[in-house]
Amino acid sequence: MKRNKFCIVVAAMLFACSSVLKAQTVKSPDGNVVLTFALKEGGVPTYELRYKDKTVIKPSRLGLELARDKHASKGMEETDLMDGFVETGHNISSFDETWKPIWGETATIRNHYNELEVALNQPSSKRNIAIRFRVYDDGMGFRYEFPQQRELNYFIVKRERTRFAMAGDHTAFWIPGDYDTQEYETQISKLSEIRGLMKTAVTENSSQTPFSPTGVQTSLQMKTADGLYINLHEAALVNYPAMHLDLDDKNFVFESRLTPDPVGNEAYVQTPFNTPWRTVIVSDDARRMLASNLILNLNEPCKLTDTSWIHPTKYCGVWWEMIAGGKPWSYTDVLSVHIGITDYTKVKPNGTHPANTNNVKRYIDFAAKNGLQQVLVEGWNIGWEDWFGHWKDNVFDFVTPYPDFDLAYLNEYAHSKGVKLMMHHETSGSTLNYERHMEAAYTLMNKYGYDAVKSGYVGDMIPRGEYHYSQSMVNHYLYCVKEAAKHRIMVNAHEAVRPTGLCRTYPNLVGNESARGTEYEAFGGNAPYHTVILPFTRLQGGPMDYTPGILETRLNKWCGNQSYVHTTLVGQLALYLTMYSPLQMAADLPENYERYDDAFQFIRDVACDWDDSKYIEAEPAQYITVARKAKGTDNWFIGGKCDQNGHRSVIKLDFLDKGRKYACTIYADGPGADYEKNPSAYVITKKTVKRGDTLRLTMARGGGFAVSLMAEK
């Protein structure tokens, strides 16, 4: 009945709008999400989206401006793909399939949608395009499709003009739009307040190019006054620049702003071609936003035939002592070096280089003892003396270790203990150089038994003039993932473009950074709400290598750094659940873990791959509680994390197996715990629980909780 009413509403609305030439509507399988496509006067394609009778996207125009190619024949004018269209047909269809991710939050994922494909012709240019909408119960995605045709064989996108017209001055959880970084603190404000906050929101970064006083990044989370959660992002970003959103803050209309190339064009297209999906996730239940698989579903199925070598991984690494402790990545203190020329055996070591054989052995021993599978070592390779900020092209060779890092021995030693080393490839943004060395670098990894690499793109890009998220750089990142797959190597790329669900297609892309990670806790700190907004925003596209587990939150307890982690100790444990990733670091120093060994037990125990996940409660930038069932076991783990205001959770254990008992260990903030005043107060409680029991847990300010539920046999 509700559906019928809705249909009348839509019809009435369309009727009221006299300029509509042609309209098509498609609903989600549950009928709650309704997408209407219409050609408006002048042949302008538009769409609108409603959820349970509420407006999500007001009628918004679609289209692309094209650039005239200098190579175009004389007299050949370019016609924008903005208007003058007629509909030549449309098709509505349904799809329902369940697939198994190689790794993920659940063992299976249902991909269920209704689809509307609209075929358009622009008589003035004789060109045909299509717009395809897929409507899910939790939102929709659409993309432009360009079939191969004589009149549209190659073209240049000068400006994609996709609009998302909001129905009001929503609350937005946003970071500044920037072509080069995503490492900004999330701002919480009304849309109308973005302009006023932009200047302070743009904090300094190693590479940054903000583009507009009202420009924001995807994935953008919003909440409406009437209780809708709306997320704008994109899916399947392949061979196209990353999308940002520029806000008309008088009318609350976002328009796409793609990352341009050095000469100002956005994309170079050869047909047949489909753009990435522009996605709108919507719900009136914040938990469903987190449980959404819409973006994964809009990506192509796995393209790797053999995925047996891909595995979720817990790891530690030689990293925090540099990031927080100020130790150097470099082996020497010389002013500058020349790869292939500087003779490192003849320079004076600085004596404080942590990526040395003895120290790495210590980490290997620690990993082996605690069930961590890998040890990341940063600073192992030559070139760190002057790696950043000098526009160095040939900055690293990715194969030559510093003299104090015994590559062969350390790998052998690690393997003898059942541990692997994790490779590190910082590129310094010099992608040309990385590609020149990549094959040799991956071959070296294969030779010594590395199967995972953390790569990095700190600083401005080379080729000079390119931005981090341009079409060319997007292609680079995927090129790396594909080449790595040929070598059976998993990739965790930092400072690369934000993920858009490509891990479905290339599951060796096990992680990205693409947001402020834990490292910022050593640079003044992340806001306490940071980790309870990221799952709504950054994590929609794919997992983040957030590197949690800093149990010694007061850095000055072991080094001179006066920053502190803006969570309680227990809050750090919670992140292994609330920040889903197949790659989870235990990022603190071994000696810090020894000091909190009982709390560290949770990190030892927790899984990083799951058969099931239940979001128990959630509110953006306030709190998230999730229960997850460890892959291939009957064990569950629960994590809860909150903002600076604390939170009380009531967790009904109705997801446990009937009749089974579980050894329950609760890691809770202790009395008086507070991320600022008393971060290390924690209480560990053990008991036996069963289905139907209820846990009542209190999270401190900036705190959380972590629970393990081991099924008794």
Next chain:
Amino acid sequence: MKRNKFCIVVAAMLFACSSVLKAQTVKSPDGNVVLTFALKEGGVPTYELRYKDKTVIKPSRLGLELARDKHASKGMEETDLMDGFVETGHNISSFDETWKPIWGETATIRNHYNELEVALNQPSSKRNIAIRFRVYDDGMGFRYEFPQQRELNYFIVKRERTRFAMAGDHTAFWIPGDYDTQEYETQISKLSEIRGLMKTAVTENSSQTPFSPTGVQTSLQMKTADGLYINLHEAALVNYPAMHLDLDDKNFVFESRLTPDPVGNEAYVQTPFNTPWRTVIVSDDARRMLASNLILNLNEPCKLTDTSWIHPTKYCGVWWEMIAGGKPWSYTDVLSVHIGITDYTKVKPNGTHPANTNNVKRYIDFAAKNGLQQVLVEGWNIGWEDWFGHWKDNVFDFVTPYPDFDLAYLNEYAHSKGVKLMMHHETSGSTLNYERHMEAAYTLMNKYGYDAVKSGYVGDMIPRGEYHYSQSMVNHYLYCVKEAAKHRIMVNAHEAVRPTGLCRTYPNLVGNESARGTEYEAFGGNAPYHTVILPFTRLQGGPMDYTPGILETRLNKWCGNQSYVHTTLVGQLALYLTMYSPLQMAADLPENYERYDDAFQFIRDVACDWDDSKYIEAEPAQYITVARKAKGTDNWFIGGKCDQNGHRSVIKLDFLDKGRKYACTIYADGPGADYEKNPSAYVITKKTVKRGDTLRLTMARGGGFAVSLMAEK
């Protein structure tokens, strides 16, 4: 005595110039070339050059403007390296060495110069630089040197401001300065006339970026009213952008204009670093300009330890029937293709694709029969359907042959006949894509027995925004040469940056195009004087793959092309001598050579590597006659080529061995021969000659002659 007089002149001149703070003078070994360096008022470095008491370069300032790096620490201002210098020392030294090129015009080359090194300090920036001058009997080179130092570790060159002040309104043989092409017809005019001629001089090209109405390219040849020949170019262009010259045409002062990067900077430098040499070749004898080894001498010695695999080569190829005959490089006529996706076994062949197994066999047979060592095949690999003008990134894969090209069989067949195939790698300017495939491409060459590659960079560059001659692209071309050397592969790069003598250091760089080649004879023609100016200009930096030997100069005799070659038939033979190259093509079709088999005998006979070369007569853009002694033999070959006015040559055979007889075959323009009216008239005369004899030969309009002198045993 003459020297003494000169010294007085210099001293008087310096004395007259009260603003000179400090001056140093160094002379060439023969005393004819005199270089004076002076710090002028304000600490401005300047130099001037004289030859036999005549001014070559008037006092000209030196210096570089730097760009402030966005990464520079706040408050750190950038100081230009333009003025405010004090001299902290200087050093004058001499060098005399004779070295053996791997291939060349002579068996040995003498490198004999006097050197002035001036050390400068800029007190305001605490920076030290040096300027090094090497003065030869035939000119001089100088470069900027930047020692490694705390205050000058990395810097960005915004604009190199090297000046070359001419002493008058000289006659210049110039082509328009352009960041993307060198394929312009040479203009002959006064310096003051350049501006007026520029517009018509800039003819259409597949990629072009002229930068100034008075901008010209190096190598620039000039002639002064008092009979001096002056050439401006550069040597050892490594990790720096190519230099052009921008003319102040009121004062006749050239200033360097380097090819910028996409954001407008010229070069990114890490010290220690030396710029390329800026070269001035000077003589009052045009023949000495051609015999000059100044640019080779200013390059580093050979860096390859094993050069046994590098060999001069005569070759033919599947090429002219496409260039002139209009046949396709592509196998199909489909609109566009996608590398790795398009299934060529399922598309309809166009049936006219010349790079097919049968046709290539015909060329192999032809090569084997006529002593040509290699057969170039263009259009052998997939991707040619839409290779140009579409900004395609992944345009070729360089390893997949078209279905009608049997790669394995053809190589086997060629090898069975003592012939090799020559590889072809057109990149379409997509250097990113080429580098991604390069290792596989070279590996394929090794597998099948190719040892030489002709590469090409037609069209605009990818990375987009880059120009053909930028620092980054200069690095790309050398990267290819070095990577090829690892695979024992010789490189002949077309549309790459103009050569600057790097073939001394990397002798597997056996050729470049970097000027209008013979192909332009099929596109309307080259001026008849084209090949008698190129040796003064383009060839100063290294050999050109000019692809001579078009004996059927009237293209419409075998195809529909109405262009004609702007030489006589014999003029084509002469080019094998006058256009020195270790790589010489017999570029015409086998069937055309059959028609002129008696004339073709010269191409069969002529060598392409030499123990000695004697320039007998020369005048820029008028005529060149040269005699060369074939490597490892006692045979000589003589070639003479002239412009559209004809020329009479008197050749005294005083270079032949005393007492030895030579079987002399003279290929001369026949009666009435004329490149326009009667190109195919030729006379072949045989006689016996000896040292001291004289040959009197007449070149027709656009004609020439060719002589072989086979020593009798």
